[in-house]
Structures are given as structure tokens and as C-alpha cells.
Amino acid sequence: MLKKKKRSPLFIKSITAVAILLGSLTLNGASISAQVAKNSPIDIGQGAKVYNNLSTRFGNEKIKTSLSAAFIDDPHSNKQIAVITTEGSNIDADRKISFPEQDSYPGYYRATMHWASSYRVAMELNGSGDFFKVAPTNTIDKKTVSSTIGYTIGGTIGSIPNSSNNWSTSVSYEQADYKTILKTDTNKKVEWTVPFVSAMNQGWGPYNRDSFTVTYGNELFSKSRNGQVWAKDNFLSSDQMPALAAYSFSPAVVAVVIADKTDSLSELTVHLGRTQDSYKLQWHSELFGLGYWAGSNEKDTSYSTFTTTYILDWKNHKLVEKN
Numbered sequence: 080m081l082k083k084k085k086r087s088p089l090f091i092k093s094i095t096a097v098a099i100l101l102g103s104l105t106l107n108g109a110s111i112s113a114q115v116a117k118n119s120p121i122d123i124g125q126g127a128k129v130y131n132n133l134s135t136r137f138g139n140e141k142i143k144t145s146l147s148a149a150f151i152d153d154p155h156s157n158k159q160i161a162v163i164t165t166e167g168s169n170i171d172a173d174r175k176i177s178f179p180e181q182d183s184y185p186g187y188y189r190a191t192m193h194w195a196s197s198y199r200v201a202m203e204l205n206g207s208g209d210f211f212k213v214a215p216t217n218t219i220d221k222k223t224v225s226s227t228i229g230y231t232i233g234g235t236i237g238s239i240p241n242s243s244n245n246w247s248t249s250v251s252y253e254q255a256d257y258k259t260i261l262k263t264d265t266n267k268k269v270e271w272t273v274p275f276v277s278a279m280n281q282g283w284g285p286y287n288r289d290s291f292t293v294t295y296g297n298e299l300f301s302k303s304r305n306g307q308v309w310a311k312d313n314f315l316s317s318d319q320m321p322a323l324a325a326y327s328f329s330p331a332v333v334a335v336v337i338a339d340k341t342d343s344l345s346e347l348t349v350h351l352g353r354t355q356d357s358y359k360l361q362w363h364s365e366l367f368g369l370g371y372w373a374g375s376n377e378k379d380t381s382y383s384t385f386t387t388t389y390i391l392d393w394k395n396h397k398l399v400e401k402n
Contacts, residue, residue: 120152120396121246123151123230123232123245123246124232124245125154125155125232126153126154126155127151127152127153127154127155127232127245128151128152129149129150129151129152129246130149130150130152130396130397131147131148131149132146132147132148132149132150132396132397132398133145133146133147133148133398134146134148134389134398134400135167136385136387136400138385140353140383140384140385141170141171141173141383142168142169142170142171142351142352142353142383142384142385143167143168143169143170144165144168144349144351144385144387145165145166145167145168145169146163146164146165146168146349146389146398147163147164147166147167147248148161148162148163148389148391148398149161149162149246149248150391150393150396150397151230151246152396153232153233153234155232155233155234156232156233156234157234157340158234158337158338158339158340159337159338159339159340159342159393160211160230160234160236160335160336160337161335161336161337161338161391161393162228162230162248162333162334162335162336163202163333163334163335163336163347164248164250164331164332164333164334165200165250165330165331165332165349165351166250166331167329167331168200168329168330168331168351169327169328169329170195170198170327170328170329170330170351170352170353171326171327171353172194172195172323172324172325172326172327172328172353173193173195173353173355173383174192174193174194174195174317174320174324174325174326175192175193176190176191176192176193176311176314177190177191177193178190178191178310178311184309186309186310186311187309187310187311187362188310188361188362189310189359189360189361189362190309190310190311190313190314190359190360191357191358191359191360192300192314192357192358192359192360193355193356193357193358193380193381194300194320194324194325194355194356194358195275195323195324195325195328195353195354195355196274196275196288196324196354196355196356196378196379197272197273197274197275197353197354198257198272198273198323198328198330198351198352198353198354199270199271199272199273199350199351199352199353199354199384200270200271200273200330200332200349200350200351200352201263201268201269201270201271201349201350201352202268202269202270202334202347202348202349202350203267203268203347203348203350204266204267204268204336204345204346204347204348205267205345205346205347205348206344206345206346207338207339207342207344207345208336208337208338208342208345208347208391209266209267209336209337209338210264210265210266210267210268210269210334210335210336211236211335211336211337212228212236212238212334212335213261213264213269213332213333213334213335214226214227214228214238214332214333215259215261215271215332216238216261216264217261218258218259218260218261219258219259220258220259220276221254222253222254222255223251223252223253223254224251224252224253224254224259224331225249225250225251226238226249226250226251226331226332226333227239227240227247227248227249228247228248228249228333228335229241229244229246229247230244230245230246230247231243231244231245232245236335248333250331250332250333251331252328252329252330252331253322253329254273254323254328255321255322255323256275256276256277256278256321256323256324257273257274257275257276257321257323257328258273258274258276259271259272259273260272260273260274269334271330271332273323273328273330275287275288275321275323275324278299278320278321278324280298280299280300280301280315280319281302281315281319283298284298286298286299287299288356288376288378289376290376294371294373295371295372295373295374296373296374296375297358297374297375297376298374299358299374299376300314300315300320300358300374301313301314301315301360301372301374302314302315302319303372304371304372305369305370305371305372306372310360310361310362310372313360313372314358314360328353330351336391338391338393342393343392343393343394344390344391344392344393345390345391345393346388346389346390346391346401347388347389347390347391348386348387348388348389349386349387349388349389350384350385350386351384351385352382352383352384352385353382353383353384354379354381354382355379355380355381355382355383356376356377356378356379356380357376357377357380357381358374358375358376358377359374359375359376359377360372360373360374361373361374361375387400387402388400388401388402389401
């Protein structure tokens, strides 16, 4: 039998539509980092140019931070401008089931499912530079969240696309059964949280993190009330749960950074995080009649954050990975 030839773990694709040059791929104990060098500038008219930069980094927290930084060099504006988006980022829900190993039958009478009850995206500027505008804003409970930032030569930045824009960018993400809250919006820090709201369970509900009945407790992720199964097998499957609770969340937010024309560098720190709840099932036996499953949900039992730092190099129109 012929053995198949193994493909090299690293290969380069040729892309002719856009001139993207691959930078270095480095590996260390904390994360895998792959930075894409800046593209050739795009002329948007009247001497103004846009320089696009991309960066992707992955941490042991099962979180990927992808940034797009578009530097707008406009001789008609009194500020230097960079439009930062997190499109392409992904935060794993890290769903898992655990049970006490000291039990006579581990996972039979009781078990716990750890699920993502909230997500977080935050950015901070250290030193020079300010956050001018961000999107999305306020509280949004729609299934699909879309944001657009448009730029008009002279320094006009808007969130509603129009024909006068010389350049614009749009991003979107899905958040079924969750909602987006702009928690912090200052010139130096912006933060969004995306908490779970409620969900149906096999046509029943909706249930939330605080749902409760006297007999069955919280039935948020319980598959059956009286099923003769092991506790570890009585949770809803990942496919039956909200996607953000069981699989992952792909945040795509936008932040516009401005700096004085004399500034050379700004330091940008990005935090992507996940908070988990512990949903527990316990079997209760009755002296007469069938036993039953009772569920309970313990809030905020685990926190994970992946932090990355960058330099906004205004003079060279580059996004530089710092750590």
C-alpha cells in the first residue's frame, strides 16, 4: 500500500486580488501569533490614502484575536485616524461536563455542565490617542448585529453609510439568545459585554439563568425530568443549546482611534474574554413513585481572558504586535 505524502505544515498561498504579504509565524508558550504585513495603500481621492493591516493571535484560553487596522492618511484632516475591527475573532464557549470522581458511580447521580454565560470585548489606549467613535452602541438584542463606519475626506466619520463617503467598512456577528451591551465608552477605554438572555428547551420555556420551579429547579439545559439515564447524559446536546452557549462567539466590533498629527505611536490593548456558569443536575429518589432530576445554575464560576497588546505606528501606518 502506498503511503500518502504528508503535506508541509506551513505553506504560502498566492493571492492576486489583494497584495497581502505574510509576516512572521512565531510560537511561544502562551500563544501562536501570525501577523500580516500592511497592504499597499488605497487612494481614496484628494491625496488621502488608506493603509490596511491585519493581525491574528491565538491563546491557550481557546480565544483567537483577529484585528483589522485601517490607517487613514488624510492631508485635509487635523487628526491621524485608525479604524480598528475585531472581525475574524473567535471565543470558544469551552463547554464541558464534569462530576465528582469520588462518587461510587461518577457521573451517575450528579454532574455539572460548564457553559458560556457571557462574553467580553474591551480595548484600552495607553498614552497618546483617543477613542473617537465605536460600534455597536447602546444595548442591542437583535439576533444579527451589524455596524458600519464611513469616512469622508476632511475628517468626517459617521456610522450611517451615505454616498458622500470616500471609504467605509462594515462588520456583523450573530448573537441569538444573547444581547450586546456597550458597558464602557470613554476616550481611553471601551468595553462590550454579551450576556445570555434566555432560551427554549425542546419547545418549553423560555428559561434563563434564574429560572426555578419547586420540584425540578432550573430546567434550562435538562434533557428530561424523569429519564432513566446517567446525570452526565441528561444535559441538552451542544446542537440543542444556543450556539454561543455551547460552541463559540465571533465578535465583530469597531473602534475609531484618533491621534494628533505630531504623535508617532499609540499603545492599544485588546481583551477578549468568556464567563462561564455551572449548570448542575442531581437525581432525587422518591420513596414511592419515580425519582426526578433537579437542575440548578451557579453563576460566574469561571473567567478566561486573552489579552494582546499592539503599537499603532502612525508614521509608518503599521499595526505592530507587542507581546
